[in-house]
Amino acid sequence: METRVADARVGGDPVIESVRAVPGVSGFFFDDQRAIKAGAEQDGFAYHGDPVTPNFDRVRQAGEAISVLLELSDGTVAMGDCAAVQYSGAGGRDPLFEADSFVPVVEGPVAEELLGREAAAFGANAAAVEETRIDGNRLHTAIRYGVSQALLDAAGKARRTTKTDVLTDEFGTKPATEPIPVFGQSGDDRRRNAEKMVLKGVPVLPHGLFNSVEKIGEDGSRLRDYLDWLATRADELGPSEYDPRFHVDVYGVLGEIFSPPYDRPEVTDYFADLRDATGPYPLQVEGPMDEGGRAEQIHSMAELRDGLADAGVGVDVVADEWCNTLEDVQAFVDAGAADLVQVKTPDLGGIQRSAEAVLYCRGTDTRAYLGGTCNETVESARACAHVALATDAAQVLAKPGMGFDEGYMVMANEMRRTLALADAVDGSESHDGGRK
Template sequence: MRIERVRAVPTVSGFFFDDQRAIKAGATQDGFAYDGDPVTEGFDAVREAGEALTVELDLSDGRTVSGDCCAVQYSGAGGRDPLFRAERYEPVVEDRVAEALEGRSATEFGTNVAELAAMPGEDGREQLHTAVRYGVSQALLAAAAHGNGETRARTLADHLGTTPATEPVPVFGQSGDDRYVNAEKMMIKGVPVLPHGLFNSVEKLGGEGEGLREYVAWLTERASELGPPDYRPRLHLDVYGVIGDVFGAPYDRAEVVDYFQSLAEAAGEHPIQIEGPMDVGGRAEQIHAMTELRDALGDAGVDVDLVADEWCNTFEDVQAFVDAGAADVVQVKTPDLGGIQRSGEAVRYCEGTDVRAYLGGTCNETVTSARACAHVALATDAFQVLAKPGMGFDEGYMVVENEMRRALARDDADRTTRAVADD
């Protein structure tokens, strides 16, 4: 089976692009928009409509498969690739990528994504924009799975040499700014990891961190009231470096450790993990700060896990954080890894270490990319997987959870069919 034609269609993503640096510098919310001037290159406003670029592959058997090029909400921040504009990259896909892929075997996933990864990028960059590699590789995985007559999880597992999960990977719900109502929705549905929380400013966190601590206590109380019997969800809060803004370095001093102890006490019997406690402006500096805090919490017996996000974008970044023991959990931020197979490789890199892999991404993805990532989670048996796209919670949870359940059911049916045939 061959790839006959490559086509690109500018589309919309599931959320918005936000200038994180402008927000942290004091841009204030005006309804759903922000007042203030953008500071990150490429932004025309602090909040802009998200964009995607759908890549379609026409196959020689008449089937068309697709993937979506999309980028994270906070593009251009924390060492990430610049703001993604679909119009700019449409000709890149239809010209350069099409020339490289058209006529190739659709079932040769490893060879095809290697070809994609080797293509030089624009403006002297070594590789194509991460969003382009992300979307095209999704389509290539779908093509290979179709050609092989199996799920995308199975095709990717064969490529990576992994044993796929036999149960759905725990889904992590994200609340957006509607952190109370959406958290309650998650509890009623028994979501295993919640609620993200979006504590991306000092105003939300509290001048002494009290806003986050009070929210954790509320989560603990409300989960016991709304959740199913014996419900003990893992509490995962993303603070976008704001704890560092409030307390500052060094992060092993008693004041910081005591604050994290207060979060653990508020969480009670619930495991708790804090994503991106600080953002110090570079990978080496971030690894040092995270290691300093993690060691201090360990020495004090404070049971709060740290999640690496800022400056942990590429496969090489994941390696560096894992090798340094700088986190308990690393977010594999799927659009930032480029090719979808690189996300799988990053999850695999955590095997045999004391660092767990959270297959994340962004609210600013699409249903197509979210479904593809559900297969990555199954193929690698990740620690947890993000519900996406969007910030409404219900839709993203439905997309990811249902895709995993369908894939597992299909694998079960395929195994039964093979067993009957063998008899």
């Protein structure tokens, strides 16, 4: 049931007149990461075994979302989607997001905070949602994420401009003038989908979903062999002058293979082998270990990064586990614990927090990867494309879904459309003295 303000303003700048929450589906599934790491047996697309993480009914279950609809007093409707990461409840993240239970939150306390507010005031409106508490607790990250997207859309509609322009004005940034490099994710179909990426000239690939010892190999040989194969296919199938960057996510599994005890020369030698396998293509390894807490993770990541630098091994390490909130990103950057930090958009809450996290990396030797999850929606992905452009992030994830083509299309096209509109506006300003 929607919540509506009775005395909405008529004429003038539009205000938020009603708030509605519609349960929906997300682009993938929720997976109990702890159960999978503990050996849950894959059964086709499902998993055998009991869930370990609280609130999960099974190891793999259908993803859920909530579409937030904001009706403005000028009759337009702004939208955003509440969504949570595939591995909810793991690595310090908020618990499983169950849509039906959160509809009353959006149409109750959130609506009460927003009704009657000027739609154009994105910064103030998003901050109000970020600060909202229920019984002293912050709203679930998925709620903050989706509502802030709707507020960003509302501001763009009220100002008659793009979401990129709204964010650029809010943060005083100079937006990108070219599309941000898109990072394709393959899912378990890591060979076929990687070949699709190479054929399409995707700049960063393939993610790989190396989330178990079985996939990486007990001695790491399967990952090494895969990278060797990928480099060969990039040479054979890639467009002329194709110069991709390889990025694999290992979900902390290397920490299981190489410890205890941690043998620094053994680990650096293995990373050197991975780098040799990629040939001329740069390599990024995401989430090499999972130490069970932020301080421990930062220490181990910094130790690994220092070890690789001392050994002259040119592999970049990417922070993911225990790097969830804006404060987490800042801590990893301040400690020099990663070459690249994933800004995992649903985990930061409001979408403006993702922008702040990317901008925090400026002037440091840590680059910002605007990520997220396959378990988002088209609406949330499109909003993130604008964050990437407004903050000029180093790379942005192709999402939602695990089929690759669809997510790549969503992100690439949204950025290209936005840049085309910016070019049109710039041309109109140069010829007519202002925006039309």
